[in-house]
Amino acid sequence: MYSLQERNTWLNGKPLVSIISAGMSKFGKHDGLLTRELFAQAAAEAFSRCPKLQPKQDIKAMFIGHMGEAYEHQGHTGSTLADWAGLAGIPATRTEAACGSSGVALRSGIYAVLSGLADVVIVGGVEKMTHRTTAEVTEYLAMASDFPFEQFHGITFPGLFALMANAHMHAYGTTEEQIGMVAVKNHYHGSLNPKAQMQKEVSLQNVLASKYVAWPLKLYDCSLITDGASCVILTKPDLAKKYTDQPVHIVGTGQASDTIGLYERKTLTSLQSTKLAAKAAYEMANVTPDQINLAEVHDCFTFAEIMHYEDLGFCKVGEGGKLVERNETRLGGRIPVNTSGGLKSKGHPVGATGTAQAYEMYLQLTDQAEKRQVKDAQIGLTQNIGGSGATAAVHIYRRDQ
């Protein structure tokens, strides 16, 4: 119908879809709760925030990010969660892209609304992890990496990001201190978020003194093992005001893939999937990186955040470490990153992370982020990746004018 250039001119930063509500369970350790019960908490918050929405009548489809049935011995998550959100009957689809599962669910929800097949959709994600041992979680997470050459040779997820971190340190002189500063910053942000799993600050000294998980990454460089659920409700931009006075518009979306094996990639110091997804989202939104006021990025490991700064164009290649060192990504800085606390402090229930990022963006762009509110924020970005970066989803959000 449209060439890429025509389509981008046609969109020119216009809203693709609008977020009319959002919900999130507290992230943390929820003994005795199953994924369906956690998701019901997120859905209940989203429904109560939007009293004009009649969920049973209005919501026409559900897309759910969920990584692993191994955790709870429960697959078939789409229909399970539709059922427990009081929405049995609607088409419910699970998307799986490891830790990027609900970033991909969000993208799928946008496809559904833009296609015209569903005017209102709920997209979300869930994971229940803390009832398993660290060894079990390590093994389940590793399933999202290449089996025959990575898992088979004992390479874990921290191991894959450690391989990238070492390459980045070697190429650009990034230091363990700079990598640790991401943890300090994100824990500070998390201390301001009542839904974060860890609401306390950490010192750089303590980060650097923590035990190695996979050199150069230490315990405090790793995101948390978390139970949690999140969701957002999307509609067509011209219907948004029917449901709320304060929608948030999604103006750009990009999703990309890369080789499943890290070893097959041309470079180990950046993620091609992030670059491709960001390029698509920036072009669609008609926005440049310097116009982004705040971002939620996928800090599964502190080093990853430094790499994402560069891939998203927040700084020059090789200067990600300096960006965090200069406090530019801290609240009050030029471009606050992970104001929610990120995966590092808010927590990382893997399937729920992508839409938890969208939840934070919804709060920030409707001035509901309380102690961690970024003043006058107009445009925000979320970046969610799967595994070692074989999937990336980037979205750009704009405050309602």
Next chain:
Amino acid sequence: MSTAEPFTIEQFYKFLQQGKLMAGKCQKCGKIHLPPRPLCDNCYSQEFSWIQVSGKGKLVTYTVINVAPAQFQALAPYAVGIVELENGLKIPGMIQDIKQEQLKIGMELTLDFGTCSAPQQWPVWPRYCFKP
């Protein structure tokens, strides 16, 4: 070389057991695949031949795994890395017979066939590793 064997990862490991590091070469565009693939990701050809490649290479990056999955806990801490072979292809694996402080990006390593094997139910593949 032989073209009778299927161009599979299983066959790649069978060759390793015989002490040979083998890659698939696309007969149409010439791209070399390590591991072999059944469909060339460059030109979509399904015609390949096996070529033997050198197990010598240089260490591109490495780490030392301290927190390991259950199956590897007895080996921890252990070093793993990605090695760029002489033909430019990269392959990951454990690095043995070296102290952590001696590991260095750019150092020369050689693939060792099967001696690091740990038998298990599936898959029954030899676990190659790299050594100085």
